[in-house]
Structures are given as C-alpha cells and as structure tokens.
Amino acid sequence: MSAETTNAAETQEQPDTPFTGTPWLIPMAHVGDELKRRIEGSDEVCRWVEQELEVDACKSLICDINLAPARRGRVTGTLRLRLNLVQTCVVTVEPFDVLIDETVDAEFWPPAQIEAWDSERGTEAEIDDDTPDPEPIVDGRLAVGALVHQALVMAVDPHPRKPGVEFGSVATDTEADRAAEKPFAALAKLRDTLGED
DSSP states (O other), rough: OOEEEGGGSSSSOOSSSSSGGGTTTEEEEGGOOOOOEEEEEOOOHHHHHHHHTTTTTEEEEEEEEEEEEOOOOOEEEEEEEEEEEEEEEETTTEEEEEEEEEEEEEEOOHHHHHHHHHHSSSSGOOOOTOOOEEEEETTTEEHHHHHHHHHHHHSSSSSSOOTOOTTTOOHHHHHOOOHHHHHHHHHHHHHHHHHHH
C-alpha cells in the first residue's frame, strides 16, 4: 500500500490548467497494490477555481484519492472532493459559505479498450448513466485531474441560494418601486374623479 500527502503548491503546474499537471497526473507505477493520496489545492489552484466556476472565494480544496489495480491493466477507485467556498445568493445577493463533499467513482483503462467499449456499448438508450466513462491511461499515467475538474463543474451550483431562501421571497427593486407607486396612483385617480364632479 502506498500512502502519500502532496501539496499542490510544492509542484510545478500550468497556471491556466492546473489540473493537467503534477500532482494531478499520477504514474501507474505509484499505484502498486493500492494508492491512497491526499492532494491539497494550492492558492493558485483555488484562484483558478474562483475564475473558472465564478465563485466569490475558494477557501480550500482537498482531494482524497483511493486507487487500486484491476483486471486487464485497468485502475479503479474513488475520488473524494471537499471544497470550502463563498458564493453569492442569487435571491438575497448576500455572500454565504458553501461546503461541498462529493465522492466520484474513477475508472482508468488502456486507450484501445476504451475505443472497443465505445464501439460496442450500443445505442444511447442502453448506456448505464450510473457507470462512469473511463479515462484513458496515457503514457502510463492517470489523469486524475480530469475527473476532479468534471466533478467540480457538476458539484458547484451556478445559481446558489442560501439555505431556506426561495425564489420570489425577496422583492426586487422594480417590484418594490411598483408597490410604492400604487398609493400615489390611487390618489391621482381619486383627484381626477373629484375634478370631474
């Protein structure tokens, strides 16, 4: 078993796509009988998450990886992704803390097996949505970052609401202005009626 803790700040990353470089690209040789690794997102990674997913702040990002070899040269396991974000409520326009804890299945296959699987899995109606699409093993490396990126996009709500807040529970400025105008409109109508008399 291999157990490791890696800080993303300690490695060189591509600033525009931080999930495509080290430590998000894992050599198969590191898996052994089982690989347990924690990757803590650096400040650079958090800033990238803020820009990519349009959140107010990414306070922390932690990914716990659990991988093991499988038959036919494959690797399977899980990725647990935990984030501490700050987002703005689309209803109250107030910032609030968002905690995300998601676990996704991971499948890595040799590219030739993926090509065969794609051609044999049949019509779209027969595809099992609960089964994750496998990621290719390229040059003996596992692109864990690709799965993390996909999980992030799926997990972060682009229209966040504070707990307990529903759409329509807060009047917009336009609605408030219209409500304020109603008494004056009624007075004007009454004045016009009296003037006709």
